[in-house]
Amino acid sequence: MAQYSRRLDITFAALSDSTRRGVLVQLGRGDASITKLAELFHMSLTGMKKHVGILEDARLVKTEKRGRVRTCELGLRRLDIETAWLENYRELWDKRFDALEVLVQELKQRGAANKTPNKCRTKVRA
Amino acid sequence: MAQYSRRLDITFAALSDSTRRGVLVQLGRGDASITKLAELFHMSLTGMKKHVGILEDARLVKTEKRGRVRTCELGLRRLDIETAWLENYRELWDKRFDALEVLVQELKQRGAANKTPNKCRTKVRA
DNA sequence: ACTATACTGAACCATATGGCTCAGTATAGT
């Protein structure tokens, strides 16, 4: 698990910008030059180049310079470990809230039997 | 789609730090005070508080102050829209690479029939 | 040869991030 840490840092950071997410979607539709992307996202060439650089570092985009134009295309990473992390988190979340549900049920039971459940006592103290 | 943009920005940014991902996992195991988290992650109280703040902004963590201790627990968000984005991207990625596969097959076919496929010509030029 | 295009690199700017310390405030326990 731990060895993926740096990779996750970098990819999630790359994904935390809507322009960059947009670029990924755009490249899904087909390859594009930096100029074309810059126009599409209303941004300077240099600005777009930086974004592409970050996506390249995250290996989400691959670029190749042919002649004077640098063509960008989707990289080979399919966000598998990121998806795995999210899946794992959701499982954990479900388990956690199932556990809470059990707790709530217990409290209800106790409340019905007792008429002075723990929960109320602490609330009154505050 | 677009209305989720800011939310995605914030969550992915929150997830782009391994300490914060660790905190989420930890809270999955049970609620914890800021002090406990700070100890667990070998960090100053203030440092941990900032992280928790960022997780709160992303609504991944909920906190409540009882007496002098602030207890942190998992928030209600299950990372659904983030998962959805990733799923969507993977689909797009698959489609894209299926399309490339088709292209490669075409080139192979042409190559077999022709013995001088386009691809090679460009390579030699470089 | 000349000109337009496509990128590249350096430098700047404002703001954010990830950490820290230090000086508080508020509450718990005795």
Next chain:
DNA sequence: ACTATACTGAGCCATATGGTTCAGTATAGT
């Protein structure tokens, strides 16, 4: 009342981010 604990807020620091402009370099097209 006193002391220890748990947090809080301000402020510092170094570095990163998201953008820009401006001055190049390299290549394409005529």
